Amino acid sequence: MKKILSILLVLVLVSSTVFAAGTQETAAPAKPQELSGTFTWWTFFDQAPFLKEQFEAAYPNIKVNLEMFGGNEYQTKLMTTIMSGQGVPDLMDLEEGYVYKFIESDKFADLSKLGGDALVKDYYSWAVAMGRDSKGVLKGICDNVSPVAFWYIRSAMQQWLGTSNDVEIAAKLSDWDKILTVARDVKAKSNGTVFLLPNLGEMVKVEGYSITPFVRDGKFNIDPAWYNVIKLMRTLHSEGLVANLGSWSGEWATAWNSGKLLIRVMPSWDFFADWKVNTGNVGVAKPPKNSYEGGTYRAIYADSNQKALAMEFLKFMTSAQFQTANLEKNNQMPANRSVTLALSKTYSAERFGGQNLLATYDAISSNIKDITPDKYTRRAQNLFSKYAQEGVRNGLSDEQIMANLKKALKDEYPEILGL
Amino acid sequence: MVLKNRAKYAYFFITPFFLAYITFTLFPILYSFYLSFTELDPLGGTIKFVKFNNYIRLFTSGFFLQSFLNTLAIWIISIVPQLTLAMVLSLLLQAKWIRGRRLFRSIFYFPNLVTPVTIGVLFGMLFSHPGGAINNILLMLNLTKEAVHFENSPILSRMVIGLAICWQNFGYNILFFTAGLNSISSTIYEAAEIDGANAWQKATKITLPLMRPILIYVMITSVIGGLQMFDVSKMVFTDVPGDRTTTMVQYMYESAFERWQISFGASVSYGIFLIIAVLSLLSYRVVSGNPAPRLHKHQTIGGGN
Numbered sequence: 001m002k003k004i005l006s007i008l009l010v011l012v013l014v015s016s017t018v019f020a021a022g023t024q025e026t027a028a029p030a031k032p033q034e035l036s037g038t039f040t041w042w043t044f045f046d047q048a049p050f051l052k053e054q055f056e057a058a059y060p061n062i063k064v065n066l067e068m069f070g071g072n073e074y075q076t077k078l079m080t081t082i083m084s085g086q087g088v089p090d091l092m093d094l095e096e097g098y099v100y101k102f103i104e105s106d107k108f109a110d111l112s113k114l115g116g117d118a119l120v121k122d123y124y125s126w127a128v129a130m131g132r133d134s135k136g137v138l139k140g141i142c143d144n145v146s147p148v149a150f151w152y153i154r155s156a157m158q159q160w161l162g163t164s165n166d167v168e169i170a171a172k173l174s175d176w177d178k179i180l181t182v183a184r185d186v187k188a189k190s191n192g193t194v195f196l197l198p199n200l201g202e203m204v205k206v207e208g209y210s211i212t213p214f215v216r217d218g219k220f221n222i223d224p225a226w227y228n229v230i231k232l233m234r235t236l237h238s239e240g241l242v243a244n245l246g247s248w249s250g251e252w253a254t255a256w257n258s259g260k261l262l263i264r265v266m267p268s269w270d271f272f273a274d275w276k277v278n279t280g281n282v283g284v285a286k287p288p289k290n291s292y293e294g295g296t297y298r299a300i301y302a303d304s305n306q307k308a309l310a311m312e313f314l315k316f317m318t319s320a321q322f323q324t325a326n327l328e329k330n331n332q333m334p335a336n337r338s339v340t341l342a343l344s345k346t347y348s349a350e351r352f353g354g355q356n357l358l359a360t361y362d363a364i365s366s367n368i369k370d371i372t373p374d375k376y377t378r379r380a381q382n383l384f385s386k387y388a389q390e391g392v393r394n395g396l397s398d399e400q401i402m403a404n405l406k407k408a409l410k411d412e413y414p415e416i417l418g419l
Numbered sequence: 420m421v422l423k424n425r426a427k428y429a430y431f432f433i434t435p436f437f438l439a440y441i442t443f444t445l446f447p448i449l450y451s452f453y454l455s456f457t458e459l460d461p462l463g464g465t466i467k468f469v470k471f472n473n474y475i476r477l478f479t480s481g482f483f484l485q486s487f488l489n490t491l492a493i494w495i496i497s498i499v500p501q502l503t504l505a506m507v508l509s510l511l512l513q514a515k516w517i518r519g520r521r522l523f524r525s526i527f528y529f530p531n532l533v534t535p536v537t538i539g540v541l542f543g544m545l546f547s548h549p550g551g552a553i554n555n556i557l558l559m560l561n562l563t564k565e566a567v568h569f570e571n572s573p574i575l576s577r578m579v580i581g582l583a584i585c586w587q588n589f590g591y592n593i594l595f596f597t598a599g600l601n602s603i604s605s606t607i608y609e610a611a612e613i614d615g616a617n618a619w620q621k622a623t624k625i626t627l628p629l630m631r632p633i634l635i636y637v638m639i640t641s642v643i644g645g646l647q648m649f650d651v652s653k654m655v656f657t658d659v660p661g662d663r664t665t666t667m668v669q670y671m672y673e674s675a676f677e678r679w680q681i682s683f684g685a686s687v688s689y690g691i692f693l694i695i696a697v698l699s700l701l702s703y704r705v706v707s708g709n710p711a712p713r714l715h716k717h718q719t720i721g722g723g724n
Binding site: 083101102244254390408411412414 | 464
């Protein structure tokens with residue numbers, strides 16, 4: 001009797017599994033018009049209303065309750081709201097600088113369990129890696145990527161390098177030795193009035209994600225490649241090859257827009273070009289190393305009762321439809337590589353002198369290493385940049401620079417081992 | 420009986436204040452003190468008692484000590500010219516031959532109405548390198564051969580921040596000094612004149628001694644406010660070598676609200692509190708020439724013997 005019961009039970013289980021799977025496979029996904037409801041989305045990002053508008057047009061019965069907060073207050077508000085557990089939004093935007101502080105927590109939904117992996121299967125792999133926690137669980141998804149490139153003014157490059165073509169410029173600046181040669185040449189020809197590079201810190205932006213981060217698995221380690229960056233900074237400083245203009249400063253932007261500074265190392269979302277003066281005169285070239293800066297990741301609150309709607313939103317955000325519209329409207333590079341590849345065959349950007357930006361950025365993005373950063377990665381990189389620049393200016397040895405870095409890291413994060 | 424009822428009403432009227440005080444001031448003070456002995460994981464919601472670990476970390480941190488020295492240096496750079504300027508201008512504005520004294524007082528007070536963040540951004544732009552207005556003026560007047568990198572120099576960057584704070588607050592102190600000067604009876608000066616006192620003697624023997632209570636107040640509030648400086652110093656320059664303009668409150672803010680080490684941030688707050696308390700007592704002793712304030716047995720709060 002027991003045997004018969006066991007056989008029956010197994011049959012019931014197997015058949016229910018088969019039928020359930022069959023139901024899943026055959027059930028047609030709900031059409032956007034059929035879905036309805038409201039969910040809340042918090043962001044710091046000023047382009048969020050565009051996404052909301054596009055989504056609500058595609059999903060007319062879903063209302064997005066979008067709330068925007070500015071500056072650092074956003075992070076504070078988010079943290080305190082999650083801590084209290086009251087009024088937590090269903091969907092949250094997390095910026096690259098602090099996404100890792102949040103997604104380590106189990107307060108954020110595992111997107112793989114909600115079908116997130118399928119949404120990012122054609123994404124640049126490093127852009128997916130950034131949205132994973134230290135255990136590799138997918139917690140955040142972005143809609144665009146921010147590869148770092150050499151931004152230049154075409155007329156200025158034509159004058160000083162003899163070409164305004166991005167591929168030719170990339171070839172002339174394809175390694176640091178070539179860059180040093182060009183920097184010396186420009187400085188000499190212009191009698192020190194024009195510079196190729198703005199400051200010593202730009203090297204770190206280019207090299208940042210090609211070198212093993214200082215902290216991995218909670219342990220401090222120095223990849224010898226970081227010493228090459230210091231060495232390069234020393235050469236640039238001792239020969240006076242940089243303009244000493246702080247990144248993002250008014251002087252830095254003015255010098256570049258007027259052709260006195262030839263290169264700014266900036267991500268694709270740069271907003272310092274003076275388009276009134278330089279429309280059609282801006283170019284973007286591939287740097288010697290592939291890197292990124294910034295990124296907006298969207299994560300779903302684990303206790304949200306609107307996870308399905310929020311996932312539908314992520315589905316829309318990752319679609320070719322939205323990423324194409326976002327490229328056209330906001331010049332945001334698609335995170336979905338298949339979108340980039342499809343559009344890059346015929347793409348040309350008017351403001352960039354007809355350059356095929358997608359081809360340039362794809363050459364960078366498809367070569368960025370898959371490093372899943374943690375809360376130490378960007379901070380350690382920034383501290384290295386700061387202490388290396390200070391050390392080079394003040395004649396400190398490599399060991400002293402690294403000792404200063406370790407001291408600062410230890411003060412901020414005493415739990416890091418090996419400091 | 421009537422008096423007893425009135426006392427009841429008094430409790431009724433003061434209750435809202437005390438409720439707000441307990442909720443929004445006393446409780447956070449006590450709770451942050453408790454937090455300073457723990458390790459709080461804000462997102463995980465776990466809290467662990469760690470005894471004095473945060474305080475040990477605080478007082479062995481070279482960066483906190485550095486932030487204290489930075490704060491002290493910027494405060495001294497700003498307070499000396501600030502009080503001197505305020506006192507000199509207050510004395511000048513007492514002179515009856517100056518026309519439009521009220522207008523001048525208002526103009527001097529205007530910077531105090533500007534938010535510290537705005538002042539920080541403004542001074543950052545004025546002193547930026549190489550194209551800030553100050554550099555342009557220096558170059559135009561041939562006072563320097565090349566633009567001065569104020570941000571790159573620990574001393575100059577502190578001086579710029581000190582100047583910004585001085586500019587913001589000197590008008591505020593003029594108000595107190597003017598009130599103090601007005602409270603000195605003219606008969607004292609008249610008596611001194613009859614005795615043959617000159618202007619210097621009147622200033623040093625009458626004005627300054629009688630201004631002492633105001634000076635004590637201004638000094639102590641300056642110590643408390645000055646050592647809590649944050650906005651201006653954070654906004655003027657962002658990348659000074661050796662973090663020489665990072666103040667104590669900035670260090671606390673970065674620990675608690677950028678790195679989310681809330682418990683450590685709480686211990687930094689108590690470290691700052693301790694330092695301010697000690698320096699306030701010290702400044703009281705220096706300005707008043709008396710030991711720390713203490714009520715004698717035969718004194719009442721009303722001040723009488």
